Amino acid sequence: MATNRISSKQIMNLLDDARNRIGALEDDAATMKLNMDSRLSVIRNIQEYEEKQMKELTSLVDKGRWIEQANKIVLVRSDIVEGVYDIFGSTVHPKFLKEPNDIFNFKTVGGYSFKDNAVVSIDGIIKPRYKAMLMHDSITGQDICFDEFDNNRIELSVKINPGELLGTTEFNVIEIMPYLPGSFKIESLDIYSLQSYYMNDDNPDSSMPGEIKNVGVCRLLTDDKYNLYELKMKITLNFKNSNGKYPFGLKHLYFLNAEMNTESFVVCKIKQNKYIDTISEELTVVDQTGIVETTCREENIELFTDYASGIGIDAIATSKGLTNNPIPRDIKEFYMKYPIQRSTVSVQFNDINLR
């Protein structure tokens, strides 16, 4: 019986295969080391930032600042008794009529699938792992978009490749989830549409009017729907870590196409520690565009002494200038019905006089 003899070619193939497998193991080791380093860096910076924030908060509370801000209603933290709204992170916004579409992640029966047709750069440097911010959080095995920068001013850009469009890029909501909420501010946010790209127009189609301080987990609503070509954000980083670097990273940055309920509102119960005498007409709203000095009338805000079964009882007249409208009853709490037209963080009455 003839013995099977291995040919020279088969020998060489075996050698090649062994060499490739050794190479793959080396690559795996290098990738795992990078993955581990980036994850450890995120954890280290989160812990350091948490500690710093905790110290600052403790110092503010010690100074009694908590009591002074009783006329400020941070909507997410407030006692919302009724409403048609959605909450995400720091923001309360008009209610989504149905689950919004994410332009970079399409939903399949098996979960989300990432449409890899964009380039993400920070300060003009393109790194493949920056794209992780566009991926849906549920997609496993994704990279970490987190870096430490020497400079505290950076520019983030997300640019679509119009030659490889995988479906529509129409959106009207930007959802941001940073690794370090509150550690940076967005100085400017410019949206460039595909229409402008095709028309060779270099001007942004939409720009955010103000700056957003202490950006946390939030959703920003655009003034209209746009077909995304490019988004540019100028960011100032406020936190310097012990290495003398400025850490920054986004866990996710989603571009959502949402239909919203235009009749959205919240009813908040606001408590004071003494009887309320007057409530000012003027107030300050902190929303996605920054700080807005406005009035109850402009915002269509209604105030009531009581609220039951969806109906406000005994409307409260606000006070402005010489027009003083003291509340005739002894009440320590009132209800505010606030129509939600945009992504809002807080409402602060300029004055709530107590007696």
Place this chain on the structure above:
Amino acid sequence: MSMILYNYRYRGPYEYDKFILNTMQLVNETDLLEKKLLNGDYGILKKEIDDLNTMIEELTGENCKLQRQLLFSLQIE
């Protein structure tokens, strides 16, 4: 690792056998190394990365500690 010298001119067939045996040994060693790493050090490393991912999930998100601190600071600033 020193270089293996093959003296084909004088030892012909024996040297070819030596080459074949060395190649087979290299392939076997690669198999063993791969198995050892995947069942040992690499496996542990992969698990550690998974653990770090879980930790990051807990430290970040819509209702993470930093986000709660931020909301608290918005109330008092």
